[in-house]
Amino acid sequence: MSGDLWIFGYGSIMWRADFPYIESQSAYIKGWCRRFWQGSTDHRGIPGQPGRVVTLIEQPGEVCVGRAYRVRREQADDVLAGLDYREKGGYEQLLLNVYFDESNLTAGITYHATAENPDYLGEAPFPTIARQIASAQGPSGPNSEYIHNLHEALQQESATDAHVDAIFREVRLIEETLPAK
Ligand code: SIN
Numbered sequence: 001m002s003g004d005l006w007i008f009g010y011g012s013i014m015w016r017a018d019f020p021y022i023e024s025q026s027a028y029i030k031g032w033c034r035r036f037w038q039g040s041t042d043h044r045g046i047p048g049q050p051g052r053v054v055t056l057i058e059q060p061g062e063v064c065v066g067r068a069y070r071v072r073r074e075q076a077d078d079v080l081a082g083l084d085y086r087e088k089g090g091y092e093q094l095l096l097n098v099y100f101d102e103s104n105l106t107a108g109i110t111y112h113a114t115a116e117n118p119d120y121l122g123e124a125p126f127p128t129i130a131r132q133i134a135s136a137q138g139p140s141g142p143n144s145e146y147i148h149n150l151h152e153a154l155q156q157e158s159a160t161d162a163h164v165d166a167i168f169r170e171v172r173l174i175e176e177t178l179p180a181k
Helices: 073-086 126-135 143-156 162-177
Strands: 005-009 023-040 051-071 091-101 104-113
Touching (some): 005 073, 023 104, 023 162, 051 073, 051 091, 051 126, 051 143, 126 143, 126 162, 143 162
Antiparallel strands (some): 005 051, 023 091, 051 104, 091 104
């Protein structure tokens, strides 16, 4: 229905949509890429030992695949309030075009963390990012679970993301060398 809200998830919202929605579809955005450049001190890390989670970085020509959720207009304010709280660790709402295919798009809201937020970590070599992910944990669980879930969610969309794949491989290598629990 016109007036419904579309929410685009490219990180944890892909596998944990803890809000009411009418339908969800594979979707993508243009001009942005997904990067493990945001620190997490409230979900996948703690203050002083932050984890790393994904944010969107503006990059002309790039496409970022994720999942879009249609929320009933009457529930939009409540859903956004819930997501504002969940994503309060540095993320802000961003309105953008969400594509289902090249001739089918809609306006949607996503959450992205800019370099101005205090938890932003920015770029680092893949092994450094992977070591941080392999060791961090926070109230929502181990940081490694986040990248496993993200990798699986992208596979379910039949999407590849070279940045996520490269860090995921490094995390797996670290996990394989850790003593069994
Ligand atoms: C999202 O999932 O779209 C936002 C980033 C995150 O919470 O992982």
